[in-house]
Amino acid sequence: MNYPHWDVPLLGGGLIIAIVAVTHVFIAQFAVGGGFFLVLGERWAYRTGDARLLAYIKAHSRFFVLLTVVLGAVTGVGIWWSIALVHPTGTSALLRVFVWGWATEWVFFIVELSAALLYYYTWDRVSRAAHLLIGWVYAFSAWGTAAIINGIVSFMLTPGRWLETQNFWHAWLNPTAVPSLFLRTLVCIALAGLYALVTATWLADGGLRRRVVRWAAGWLWPAFVLLGPGAAWYLSQAPESARAIVFGGAPAVSLMFMVSVAGSAVLFLTVLLGPYRDPASASRPLVLVVLLLGLVVTGGTEWVREAIRKPYVIHGYLYSNHVFVHEADEVADTGYLTRARWVASSHGIPALHPGEDVFRVACASCHTVDGYNGLRPLVRGWNVEFAEFQLSHLDTLKEFMPPFLGTEDERGALADWLVSLNQPREAPVVGGER
Amino acid sequence: MTGPVVPPPDPIGLPAPPGLLQGLLVFTFFLHVLPLAMTVGGAVITLASEVAGRQGHGHHQRLARELAAVLPASVAYTITFGVAPLLFVQVLYGVFFFTSSIILGWLWFLMIPAMIVAYYGLYLVAWFRERVGRAAPLVLAVAGLLILYVAAMHAKNQVLMAHPEWWPGRYFGPAAGPTPVLPVLPRLAHAFFGLLGLAGLAVSLYGHRVWRADREYGRWVARSGLAWVLGAAAAQIVVAPWYWLTLPAPIQSRVLAGGLGGGLLLAAPLLAALGVGLLALAAAAMKPGPAIAAGVAMVGATAALVGLRDLVRQLALLPHLPAGAWALALQVGPAVMFAVVLLAGLALVGYLLARVAGELRAPPVPPPAPVSGTAGRAPGPGPAPPAQAG
Numbered sequence: 001m002n003y004p005h006w007d008v009p010l011l012g013g014g015l016i017i018a019i020v021a022v023t024h025v026f027i028a029q030f031a032v033g034g035g036f037f038l039v040l041g042e043r044w045a046y047r048t049g050d051a052r053l054l055a056y057i058k059a060h061s062r063f064f065v066l067l068t069v070v071l072g073a074v075t076g077v078g079i080w081w082s083i084a085l086v087h088p089t090g091t092s093a094l095l096r097v098f099v100w101g102w103a104t105e106w107v108f109f110i111v112e113l114s115a116a117l118l119y120y121y122t123w124d125r126v127s128r129a130a131h132l133l134i135g136w137v138y139a140f141s142a143w144g145t146a147a148i149i150n151g152i153v154s155f156m157l158t159p160g161r162w163l164e165t166q167n168f169w170h171a172w173l174n175p176t177a178v179p180s181l182f183l184r185t186l187v188c189i190a191l192a193g194l195y196a197l198v199t200a201t202w203l204a205d206g207g208l209r210r211r212v213v214r215w216a217a218g219w220l221w222p223a224f225v226l227l228g229p230g231a232a233w234y235l236s237q238a239p240e241s242a243r244a245i246v247f248g249g250a251p252a253v254s255l256m257f258m259v260s261v262a263g264s265a266v267l268f269l270t271v272l273l274g275p276y277r278d279p280a281s282a283s284r285p286l287v288l289v290v291l292l293l294g295l296v297v298t299g300g301t302e303w304v305r306e307a308i309r310k311p312y313v314i315h316g317y318l319y320s321n322h323v324f325v326h327e328a329d330e331v332a333d334t335g336y337l338t339r340a341r342w343v344a345s346s347h348g349i350p351a352l353h354p355g356e357d358v359f360r361v362a363c364a365s366c367h368t369v370d371g372y373n374g375l376r377p378l379v380r381g382w383n384v385e386f387a388e389f390q391l392s393h394l395d396t397l398k399e400f401m402p403p404f405l406g407t408e409d410e411r412g413a414l415a416d417w418l419v420s421l422n423q424p425r426e427a428p429v430v431g432g433e434r
Numbered sequence: 435m436t437g438p439v440v441p442p443p444d445p446i447g448l449p450a451p452p453g454l455l456q457g458l459l460v461f462t463f464f465l466h467v468l469p470l471a472m473t474v475g476g477a478v479i480t481l482a483s484e485v486a487g488r489q490g491h492g493h494h495q496r497l498a499r500e501l502a503a504v505l506p507a508s509v510a511y512t513i514t515f516g517v518a519p520l521l522f523v524q525v526l527y528g529v530f531f532f533t534s535s536i537i538l539g540w541l542w543f544l545m546i547p548a549m550i551v552a553y554y555g556l557y558l559v560a561w562f563r564e565r566v567g568r569a570a571p572l573v574l575a576v577a578g579l580l581i582l583y584v585a586a587m588h589a590k591n592q593v594l595m596a597h598p599e600w601w602p603g604r605y606f607g608p609a610a611g612p613t614p615v616l617p618v619l620p621r622l623a624h625a626f627f628g629l630l631g632l633a634g635l636a637v638s639l640y641g642h643r644v645w646r647a648d649r650e651y652g653r654w655v656a657r658s659g660l661a662w663v664l665g666a667a668a669a670q671i672v673v674a675p676w677y678w679l680t681l682p683a684p685i686q687s688r689v690l691a692g693g694l695g696g697g698l699l700l701a702a703p704l705l706a707a708l709g710v711g712l713l714a715l716a717a718a719a720m721k722p723g724p725a726i727a728a729g730v731a732m733v734g735a736t737a738a739l740v741g742l743r744d745l746v747r748q749l750a751l752l753p754h755l756p757a758g759a760w761a762l763a764l765q766v767g768p769a770v771m772f773a774v775v776l777l778a779g780l781a782l783v784g785y786l787l788a789r790v791a792g793e794l795r796a797p798p799v800p801p802p803a804p805v806s807g808t809a810g811r812a813p814g815p816g817p818a819p820p821a822q823a824g
Contacts, residue, residue, distance in 0.1 A: 004605050066557060168768045
């Protein structure tokens, strides 16, 4: 409402965030688990005196650096870029609450990066003890970055006592922080094994390949056993509204949740009954398909995690359409447009339709017209009266939607514009274009 | 009519006094500039050396390889060190920064894929040179252009955020307000030649270090770096005043009126000139003392310019800052956590670097023995054959 709107046709800003974030999470969680995989693998090679295993770990570290230090790190910056473009109000609020948390995470980044580069570049050049120490420093600092950002992400769903106290520690150590960190740690460990399966199936040495495949596949056991209880713990700490959304309140979210659960089950069973039980069965195409499935499951789970927070960006504090909960009554009195600074009409530019300005302020942070979460198909068959009724009861008819806080005129204009989306277009009026 | 376009302040107060956050912003931006110089200027020098090396000059070939090997790490530190100043600038000036970023929109967002492609390009040249073959200059050129794009967008955003009066026109079109051409080029050119000069300094200092083991090559590298410094300094004689003249007159006069601004404005060129002179002296006599002094002077000039840059930004933005934007909601405990972790983290990295340096200086180990146990000093198995894994 206070910032201009970044218009992303078809995809919508939300999907841009999702694409960048899912890519990042899928690599960054590997960056955390993979650190432990490397250092434990190196130690295993030393203990068994296996030079070929050590050569594999070294080659895996090259793959690891190329993927995590470049794509993992830059997509992390990309999340920041995209959330600031799509939801500057929410980003600003998070920065104000967590600037010291992020600054602390930055220190962990420096340690993590330094250790990762030292680890890679000092293979064969320093003592084993020093190299292992560097590896441990990397692994724990990478986990430290995850622990810090986990507190910030989980805060958005369960700000807990922060809503009353505005206290940093109440924000960071919020009700879902620990269960969420537990879940993410399990996923990090599993992803370390999953990515290692990919590099292991490139090994030419059959014996070594079987040993590494079985070892890597074994890294999925903790998640297989504990993800279910962990997810139940997480959901038990989530707001009632979030559980309602997962369990039927929003069919698309429930469906995605089921896809995520089923996909995880298929993934674990495929790896544990396949490569783990019979390492010789691990083929390159199979592990690539499983990795792809891992990406789908990660995407689905992250999507559900975001969706159950609706209608908020910060639960109970900031609605997804940039309106603070504490200012909702005031907005309801004045409407959106008198407060909005970046609507065309307030800068002397006529909107094509008055309702379009309302759409851009109240709806466009989540909806596009024709693409992702597109309104045109959602309102097909609506007439103005029905649209007005829907808008008047938006938050009660759909729990995941914020209340419509506009004036009667704004509601009428928006309803009229929504209905116009599915009406035959009139010939363009000369001089009417913006 | 800039009032209505600047967003109202965030309801949550600043977690620390603005002075502390501004100090951290300036300090961490200064840290960011050092690897940034190696990334931007280093990419240019590497490309030039690569091209010259194709003409058969052995020293150019060697320098190109040695610089290319450093570039991926310098990009990594550029990005990582860039996180903190971006954090503090958004906390202090978010109402400006977010708005101008959104107005830039896709131009701003496309920095992310540009960075990824550039970064992988540099890794290609550094780690897979044999496979890249004769395409190395092309890959370096593409990576360099993409890095330049990233720098240009940062410069553009910094210019745009300081001019709220231009926002409506750029967002809605000319009917909503003025849409002047943003004076990005002088700002970008000033930064570019500054970074190129710093990279030349690093190359020259590297030449002095190599000189101890390889006299001829070391001298050539030291003088080659000096040549880049001289070229960049000559360009700055034109570019720096050009950039100064693009600043709004009230800001110019306020910088000149204040003791700090005037001092920084005077110190930067004086220190830079002193550094160039000392570096020339050092390269002529191959003396490490003047070379180190030159480094201190030129890095000092950089610090002065970073300070001046922040002062200019403050003068531009503070008149537009909405009332209450810097209200305080102090967070003492989290700030202490940051300070403790910062000290511990730097100590840990320092310890690792010292330990690695110590072991690298130790006498070479005998040929690889079969690995067993975790004790002792035995090397790993050497590079894995590419076909084996990864």
